[in-house]
Amino acid sequence: MTATDRQCFEAEVRKRFDSVVELCAELIRIPSENPPGDTGGIAALIETKLSANPAIALKRVIAREPAVNLIAKLSGRRPGRRRVINGHLDTFPVGNSAGWSVDPFGGVVREGRLYGRGAADMKAGLAVAVSTALLLAEHRDAFTGELAVVLVGDEETGGEWGTRYLLANEPDALGDAMISGDAGSPDVLRFGEKGQLWIEVEARGKATTVRTCTSARTRSRASWGHSDGSSSCGTSPARSRTESARRSSRRGRVRNSSLGRARQTRCRRSR
Numbered sequence: 001m002t003a004t005d006r007q008c009f010e011a012e013v014r015k016r017f018d019s020v021v022e023l024c025a026e027l028i029r030i031p032s033e034n035p036p037g038d039t040g041g042i043a044a045l046i047e048t049k050l051s052a053n054p055a056i057a058l059k060r061v062i063a064r065e066p067a068v069n070l071i072a073k074l075s076g077r078r079p080g081r082r083r084v085i086n087g088h089l090d091t092f093p094v095g096n097s098a099g100w101s102v103d104p105f106g107g108v109v110r111e112g113r114l115y116g117r118g119a120a121d122m123k124a125g126l127a128v129a130v131s132t133a134l135l136l137a138e139h140r141d142a143f144t145g146e147l148a149v150v151l152v153g154d155e156e157t158g159g160e161w162g163t164r165y166l167l168a169n170e171p172d173a174l175g176d177a178m179i180s181g182d183a184g185s186p187d188v189l190r191f192g193e194k195g196q197l198w199i200e201v202e203a204r205g206k207a208t209t210v211r212t213c214t215s216a217r218t219r220s221r222a223s224w225g226h227s228d229g230s231s232s233c234g235t236s237p238a239r240s241r242t243e244s245a246r247r248s249s250r251r252g253r254v255r256n257s258s259l260g261r262a263r264q265t266r267c268r269r270s271r
């Protein structure tokens, strides 16, 4: 891309700022909480947006319902390296709705900020990914190689039916370099990922109640190493069952997953 191309491209990006925010709001208005992990609705909206340009090829991949994965491909003017923009369509659950000051699925803008479930994690990143593909589709002569936008339907509960499945089964999900717009923090740019480490800690004492507490901050670190600013205590029934199964099958062991994202420490305490 020449310097002139780059200047034109950056000007186009700035002009589309408001449309990116509006797209993010649209994405927030489609629930994709995981569990249960139904990403069919949000995938359909993104398919509609990307199909506006016939140069973008779309493919749905479903490893396990209801998690829908979506791969979009776009070729430049001649063969070259393949860049992947990866993101996830699912979000953490809303949790206790009484704790929200706005409708979590409203996509509300207040005082210059967009609020809603998954606004940062990571529907803003999805809006940028979709907008990037659409913009590059209008400037195919300005780049070489191929762009793949790989959006997965299962990330928040481990990624087995999302990125892990695609890397093992879909060559289109692979590339020479990958960018993820998942929000670690507005101030942090990360290179690489660390993998997932589950640790179980047991304490002995006089038990009166047994309580598990996982803050959203801790769980965010577990998935992509970030916090979206929300907090919750306790787990949903589905998540509790999953974690109970993990505890029983891995008691006393530390497991290092090949796919997962970061470190999570689970504490079980008696008091």
Ligand SMILES: [Zn+2]
Binding pocket: 088, 121, 122, 182, 183, 223, 224
């Ligand atoms: Zn995320």
